[in-house]
Amino acid sequence: MPAIDEIAPRIPITxxxxxxxxxxxxxFGLPLGVISAVKQNxxxxxxxxxxxxxxxxxxxxxLALLILMAFVTWFGTIxxxxxxxxxxxxxxxxxxxxxxAVGFRSSALIMRLTRSSMLEVMRQxxxxxxxxxxxxxxxxNYGHALANAVLPVVTIIGIEAAFLIGGLIVTExxxxxxxxxxxxxxxxxxxxxxxxxxxxMFIGVIVVLTNFLVxxxxxxxxxxxxxx
Amino acid sequence: MAIRPVDHAAxxxxxxxxxxxxxxxxxxxxxxxxxxxxxxxxxxxxxxTGIFADVLAPMDPVKTNAETSLQGPGGAHMLRADMMGxxxxxxxxxxxxxxxxxxxxxxxxGCSLGVxxxxxxxxxxxxxxxxxxxxxDIMQALPLLVMALVMAASLGPSLENTVxxxxxPLVPHVARVIRSNTLSLxxxxxxxxxxxxxxxxxxxxxxxxxxxxxxxxIVLATAQLGSAILTEAxxxxxxxxxxxxxxxxxxxxxxxxxxxxxxxxWLVIFPGIAISLAVFGANLLGDAxxxxxxxxxxx
Numbered sequence: 001m002p003a004i005d006e007i008a009p010r011i012p013i014t015x016x017x018x019x020x021x022x023x024x025x026x027x028f029g030l031p032l033g034v035i036s037a038v039k040q041n042x043x044x045x046x047x048x049x050x051x052x053x054x055x056x057x058x059x060x061x062x063l064a065l066l067i068l069m070a071f072v073t074w075f076g077t078i079x080x081x082x083x084x085x086x087x088x089x090x091x092x093x094x095x096x097x098x099x100x101a102v103g104f105r106s107s108a109l110i111m112r113l114t115r116s117s118m119l120e121v122m123r124q125x126x127x128x129x130x131x132x133x134x135x136x137x138x139x140x141n142y143g144h145a146l147a148n149a150v151l152p153v154v155t156i157i158g159i160e161a162a163f164l165i166g167g168l169i170v171t172e173x174x175x176x177x178x179x180x181x182x183x184x185x186x187x188x189x190x191x192x193x194x195x196x197x198x199x200x201m202f203i204g205v206i207v208v209l210t211n212f213l214v215x216x217x218x219x220x221x222x223x224x225x226x227x228x
Numbered sequence: 229m230a231i232r233p234v235d236h237a238a239x240x241x242x243x244x245x246x247x248x249x250x251x252x253x254x255x256x257x258x259x260x261x262x263x264x265x266x267x268x269x270x271x272x273x274x275x276x277t278g279i280f281a282d283v284l285a286p287m288d289p290v291k292t293n294a295e296t297s298l299q300g301p302g303g304a305h306m307l308r309a310d311m312m313g314x315x316x317x318x319x320x321x322x323x324x325x326x327x328x329x330x331x332x333x334x335x336x337x338g339c340s341l342g343v344x345x346x347x348x349x350x351x352x353x354x355x356x357x358x359x360x361x362x363x364x365d366i367m368q369a370l371p372l373l374v375m376a377l378v379m380a381a382s383l384g385p386s387l388e389n390t391v392x393x394x395x396x397p398l399v400p401h402v403a404r405v406i407r408s409n410t411l412s413l414x415x416x417x418x419x420x421x422x423x424x425x426x427x428x429x430x431x432x433x434x435x436x437x438x439x440x441x442x443x444x445x446i447v448l449a450t451a452q453l454g455s456a457i458l459t460e461a462x463x464x465x466x467x468x469x470x471x472x473x474x475x476x477x478x479x480x481x482x483x484x485x486x487x488x489x490x491x492x493x494w495l496v497i498f499p500g501i502a503i504s505l506a507v508f509g510a511n512l513l514g515d516a517x518x519x520x521x522x523x524x525x526x527x
Contacts, residue, residue, distance in 0.1 A: 049263075053515070057508035059458055061465050062481060062500035072490055166373035170462050184374070185466050188381040200378060204369040 003198040007180065013081075014172070014179035016095055017102070018164050024096075024103030025110050026157065030150075032107075033114025037149075038141055040119060048111070055108025061170035064101040068174065081177040098175045102167040106160055113156050117149040124148075151222055158214030162207045257520070264516020270509025277321055278328035285318035289475045316494065319475040320502050326476045327506055330391055330469075331457040338395035338456075339449045342402025343438070349403065350410025351433045361407075364400040372397045376459050377468060385471040394459050398452055405448055409441045443521045450517045454510035461503045477503045 036048040071078045085091050121127065122145050130144045165181060172182035180199065187195035218225050258265035277284060349360045367375070379393035413419065414437065422432045463469030464478030472479070480499040488495050 053263075053511055054504070054508055057454065057458075057504050057511055059461050059465075059478075059500065059503050059507070061462065061478075062496075062503065065481065065496050065500070069493055069496060162369075162371040166371045166462075169373055169377070170465060173466060184377070188377060188468065196378065196381075200370065200374065203371065203374055204366075207369050207371065 003194050006195060007183065007198060007202065010178060010180045010183050013177060014168060014181055016091075017099055017168060017172070017177065017179060018161075020092070020095055020099035021103040021106060021164055021167070022157070022160065024099055025106035025160070027107075028103075029107035029110030030114055030153065033111040033153075034118060034141070034146060036111065036115045037118030037122065049115075052108040052111045052115075055104050056112075058105070059170075060102055060105050060167045061174050063104060064098065064171050064174040067097060067101055079175070081175060098171050098177060102164060102171050105167055106164060109160065109163070110153060110156065114149065114153050117152045118145055121145045121149040151218070154214060154217060154221060158211045161210035165203055165207070261516040261519060263512050264519070267509045267512025267514075267516060270505055271513050274324055274328055274506050274509060277324040279325075281322045281325045285315075285321040287315035287318045289314060289318040289322040316498060319480060320477070320498060322475040323477040323480065323499065323502060324506070326387070326470055326474060327457050327460060327503075329387065330394065330460040331453050331506075331510070333391040334394035334398065334456045334460075335449050335453050337391060338398030338452065339402050339445060341395065342399045343406050343441070343445065345399060346403035346406025347410055347433055347438060347441070350407035351414060351429070351437065357407075360403070364403055367397070367400040368404075370397075372455065373459060373462055376463060377466065380463050380468040385468055387470060387474070390460060390463060390469045393463065394456050398456070401452070402445070402448055405444055406441050409444055410437055413437045413440050447514075447518045447521050450510070450514035454507045454514060457503070457510060458507050 032048055032052075036045050036052075039045050068078050079094055079097055081094070085094065127140060127144055130140050135144070168179070168181040169185060171177075172179045173185055176182075180202070184196065184199045184203075186192075187199060258268075345360055345364075349357045375397040376393045379396055380390060383389035383393055410433075419432055419436055422436050427435075460469055460476070461478030461481075464476040465482045467479075467482060470476035470479055477499040481496060481503075
């Protein structure tokens with residue numbers, strides 16, 4: 001049996017999970033990072049920074065275990081992933097639980113980067129010019145600063161793809177999700193080397209492709225960049 | 229509009245002028261980087277617990293006792309017992325030693341290898357540089373945990389192998405940074421001067437270029453420390469890191485995970501807190517070190 005027949009059916013599951021996790025991490029990471037930068041050195045900034053650092057420090061498998069524990073205590077059951085519901089909404093809800101566990105860590109990273117990138121941009125001359133012209137705080141922060149600060153963050157979202165797969169490996173194992181990442185762990189434990197080789201290659205290709213896509217995305221985000 | 233007069237004395241003391249004693253300087257740094265000071269305290273706590281684990285642990289971490297299996301609070305065990313009746317507190321204290329050994333060991337090993345590769349690559353250039361850079365490209369396409377997993381699986385579970393498995397994925401990151409630093413340093417006038425007085429290439433690389441890459445190296449190493457500890461926990465959690473009966477925090481979580489979440493939640497909670505605190509401390513420390521040594525990134 002070719003390895004691809006074993007791997008292919010598991011790809012959509014991990015893809016859904018990764019997409020949701022990335023969505024969550026940008027949804028929370030980007031705005032919180034902007035708030036943290038705009039309110040630099042206030043108590044709000046300090047709180048957000050501690051939250052984001054603790055997000056980077058919490059092992060995602062522990063977070064997943066804690067979520068499972070909460071499910072056991074409150075609902076007396078844990079989410080089952082072996083046969084997902086047909087209903088799209090139910091499926092989204094089901095997958096958003098592990099996605100939140102993985103995404104928390106990524107959102108912490110995005111938040112930190114957005115903050116430092118925003119702070120750097122806000123020291124630039126054109127920001128002072130915009131302020132001097134009498135532009136409102138909101139227009140300066142979002143129209144001028146964020147538009148420029150978001151570029152390095154997009155790079156990181158590309159690198160994040162690699163980061164996410166690391167988180168998915170443990171999270172899929174904890175939640176018992178039959179995806180690609182857990183399959184890698186199983187294949188390693190079974191000493192099933194053809195599968196391990198194929199999966200590692202597959203993960204490598206995905207990471208390289210994501211970075212390539214991010215490079216392409218640059219052109220539409222930054223008018224200064226043009227690929228000949 | 230009135231110009232606010234500058235209080236020179238206050239500004240000077242805020243900038244740390246006139247502080248001579250070592251303790252005074254340390255206090256000034258701690259005041260300027262309060263989060264970093266917290267990180268240092270947490271990290272020193274980890275080091276202290278790791279070194280004096282034998283003295284601190286109230287019981288033998290590997291001694292099983294069927295009578296106290298899964299014993300709750302209030303028994304003979306200060307912080308309860310796991311399913312084999314081993315003392316949880318003692319296991320957590322001994323886990324600090326494993327975390328510290330793997331964290332420091334893999335960071336030091338990975339950074340040393342990375343420095344050698346990066347320095348050679350940036351200084352020799354030519355075909356050597358071309359080949360190593362392509363190998364590094366390939367290595368960087370794989371996420372840290374995936375590579376560590378595959379390495380750990382092929383080496384087999386043991387303490388030394390876990391250190392090696394975590395250190396190898398660190399090499400490309402360190403090598404890249406050191407190489408780019410070396411590239412700019414080799415054009416500096418002091419390197420030219422060293423060449424002019426007839427110093428050998430190796431001697432220039434080691435005596436002049438290497439010390440100048442130390443600051444970014446320290447920044448990188450402290451930043452990697454937290455992720456090394458976290459990777460060890462993940463590897464052990466997946467059963468590919470530190471083998472039984474060693475007390476590894478990640479391992480303690482995996483053996484307790486499925487079965488005892490309901491009956492003995494403390495088996496999940498306490499080792500997780502230990503991992504989080506250790507990594508949190510290392511991350512805070514890494515941030516402060518970066519701010520101090522790399523002013524361009526100072527926020």
